[in-house]
Amino acid sequence: xxxxxxxxxxxxxxxxxxxxxxxxxxxxxxxxxxxxxxxxxxxxxxxxxxxxxxxxxxxxxxxxxxxxxxxxxxxxxxxxxxxxxxxxxxxxxxxxxxxxxxxxxxxxxxxxxxxxxxxxxxxxxxxxxxxxxxxxxxxxxxxxxxxxxxxxxxxxxxxxxxxxxxxxxxxxxxxxxxxxxxxxxxxxxxxxxxxxxxxxxxxxxxxxxxxxxxxxxxxxxxxxxxxxxxxxxxxxxxxxxxxxxxxxxxxxxxxxxxxxxxxxxxxxxxxxxxxxxxxxxx
Amino acid sequence: xxxxxxxxxxxxxxxxxxxxxxxxxxxxxxxxxxxxxxxxxxxxxxxxxxxxxxxxxxxxxxxxxxxxxxxxxxxxxxxxxxxxxxxxxxxxxxxxxxxxxxxxxxxxxxxxxxxxxxxxxxxxxxxxxxxxxxxxxxxxxxxxxxxxxxxxxxxxxxxxxxxxxxxxxxxxxxxxxxxxxxxxxxxxxxxxxxxxxxxxxxxxxxxxxxxxxxxxxxxxxxxxxxxxxxxxxxxxxxxxxxxxxxxxxxxxxxxxxxxxxxxxxxxxxxxxxxxxxxxxxxxxxxxxxxxxxxxxxxxx
Numbered sequence: 001x002x003x004x005x006x007x008x009x010x011x012x013x014x015x016x017x018x019x020x021x022x023x024x025x026x027x028x029x030x031x032x033x034x035x036x037x038x039x040x041x042x043x044x045x046x047x048x049x050x051x052x053x054x055x056x057x058x059x060x061x062x063x064x065x066x067x068x069x070x071x072x073x074x075x076x077x078x079x080x081x082x083x084x085x086x087x088x089x090x091x092x093x094x095x096x097x098x099x100x101x102x103x104x105x106x107x108x109x110x111x112x113x114x115x116x117x118x119x120x121x122x123x124x125x126x127x128x129x130x131x132x133x134x135x136x137x138x139x140x141x142x143x144x145x146x147x148x149x150x151x152x153x154x155x156x157x158x159x160x161x162x163x164x165x166x167x168x169x170x171x172x173x174x175x176x177x178x179x180x181x182x183x184x185x186x187x188x189x190x191x192x193x194x195x196x197x198x199x200x201x202x203x204x205x206x207x208x209x210x211x212x213x214x215x216x217x218x219x220x221x222x223x224x225x226x227x228x229x230x231x232x233x234x235x236x237x238x239x240x241x242x243x244x245x246x247x248x249x250x251x252x253x254x255x256x257x258x259x260x261x262x263x264x265x266x267x268x269x270x271x272x273x274x275x276x277x278x279x280x281x282x
Numbered sequence: 283x284x285x286x287x288x289x290x291x292x293x294x295x296x297x298x299x300x301x302x303x304x305x306x307x308x309x310x311x312x313x314x315x316x317x318x319x320x321x322x323x324x325x326x327x328x329x330x331x332x333x334x335x336x337x338x339x340x341x342x343x344x345x346x347x348x349x350x351x352x353x354x355x356x357x358x359x360x361x362x363x364x365x366x367x368x369x370x371x372x373x374x375x376x377x378x379x380x381x382x383x384x385x386x387x388x389x390x391x392x393x394x395x396x397x398x399x400x401x402x403x404x405x406x407x408x409x410x411x412x413x414x415x416x417x418x419x420x421x422x423x424x425x426x427x428x429x430x431x432x433x434x435x436x437x438x439x440x441x442x443x444x445x446x447x448x449x450x451x452x453x454x455x456x457x458x459x460x461x462x463x464x465x466x467x468x469x470x471x472x473x474x475x476x477x478x479x480x481x482x483x484x485x486x487x488x489x490x491x492x493x494x495x496x497x498x499x500x501x502x503x504x505x506x507x508x509x510x511x512x513x514x515x516x517x518x519x520x521x522x523x524x525x526x527x528x529x530x531x532x533x534x535x536x537x538x539x540x541x542x543x544x545x546x547x548x549x550x551x552x553x554x555x556x557x558x559x560x561x562x563x564x565x566x567x568x569x570x571x572x573x574x575x576x577x578x579x580x581x582x
Contacts, residue, residue: 008476008478009476009479012482016384017380022377023452024377027445030408030445033414083310087307090306095300106572109572110572111313113502113503113564114561114568115507117506117508117536117557117560118321124540177296178300206404208405208406208508233509236406236409240410241513255410266399267399270398
């Protein structure tokens with residue numbers, strides 16, 4: 001029977017390798033297709049020109065959406081920092097009981113799971129109740145709400161990597177909770193906080209459904225925070241649905257830029273966290 | 283240290299910051315409560331008065347006549363999610379088992395970071411790829427089978443979504459497997475079982491709750507996904523979903539119609555009811571999944 005049992009093992013090993021290949025090939029394939037199409041659509045004008053086409057009146061490039069996206073995601077993430085980082089610092093045994101920490105953690109996880117379209121709908125309701133139209137500000141606030149759970153969970157992971165001995169030393173020297181948190185733990189976790197911020201930035205810049213109603217769309221650069229702004233994901237969505245060579249090329253170029261930004265951001269944050277975990281005491 | 287550093291000052295500072303730091307906690311908890319209250323308040327006219335059940339089960343979607351049957355959208359979302367899971371779960375679970383139990387360390391070290399990065403790719407990119415590659419593919423498949431289809435259909439949406447949730451499920455299952463104690467494997471191997479028998483009868487059995495949690499998180503991701511589905515699903519309400527027919531999901535409905543919602547009476551109420559259903563379902567599924575994962579983490 002040993003031969004049969006070995007055969008069963010070989011069989012399942014084959015199945016598992018096949019499944020892994022399917023997973024890797026299909027996901028890499030998707031990115032490959034988009035990168036390849038997008039690469040063909042790149043040009044100097046596409047990136048940097050804010051001019052408008054004389055034939056259609058459409059902008060010739062995607063510079064407006066690249067800059068719009070940077071404003072939206074940057075603004076949203078900066079706003080989220082003010083809630084997320086203190087929140088991650090306070091979810092510690094010094095300040096709250098174990099039960100409260102677990103409860104808040106679950107709430108954050110549930111918030112993380114809520115689809116971005118719901119955030120978009122809420123953002124839209126908030127805008128309407130303030131009698132505002134879709135604007136850069138609306139998009140930034142919605143993206144900030146969306147980023148809070150992501151950034152907080154990531155920051156909590158970073159703080160948990162701070163060696164316990166450091167904390168004990170600080171208390172042993174007679175420091176208060178606030179002195180320990182702000183001068184020892186926060187400072188130790190600071191480089192890692194960059195990982196959390198980047199992770200949130202990567203999510204915020206790629207999110208479409210949340211900014212669809214709240215940030216609006218504009219062919220020009222926004223001059224004030226109350227104006228609508230274009231963003232990369234919305235550009236991809238709109239232009240891909242439009243007929244015409246130029247629109248299609250813009251959609252491909254925007255996809256290329258968006259993938260590149262997301263991949264670079266997550267690669268950098270991974271490198272930082274790898275480097276950090278080398279120095280933690282286990 | 284700047285300023286006054288007397289003990290009184292330091293204790294006072296500690297006390298005040300201790301209270302101030304509770305504010306972000308209230309904000310985070312308040313967010314979830316606020317979302318729920320706002321959406322419930324907005325959809326109140328449809329929730330009360332006895333027609334909520336009718337809204338859920340009716341397939342008549344005629345906003346101009348005040349008829350808001352959400353059934354085609356609900357069944358559409360369920361159909362897409364179900365098909366996605368059938369495609370994604372075997373692939374991601376088996377791939378995760380292979381990576382954690384059988385793969386050489388080198389492959390692991392390359393594959394895991396790549397999968398993490400892939401999980402961060404925005405959904406609109408998956409949608410774009412669906413438009414570029416999957417719609418023509420499914421159209422060709424349809425005509426090969428003698429079925430007339432535009433390519434914007436349930437099957438395309440599920441294929442795109444499946445590829446999107448594979449990295450998500452895979453990385454959670456991998457984490458769960460990595461937390462199973464090595465002693466369990468060693469005991470089984472020492473009794474003479476093969477590696478597959480150990481994996482199948484010991485590791486997978488111990489990891490089963492975690493795998494269920496991972497699948498639940500995948501379900502919630504697929505259920506709430508907007509862009510990738512909207513771009514490839516065709517968006518025609520169909521009370522009876524079928525593989526090669528267009529499908530319309532709840533998130534796609536909200537994203538599509540928000541522009542029209544202020545012009546017709548009760549339209550915004552219907553859309554916010556859709557958002558509320560979406561949020562409640564996903565919050566419950568997520569809550570359950572995380573509860574299971576926390577239990578598992580405590581045990582090992």
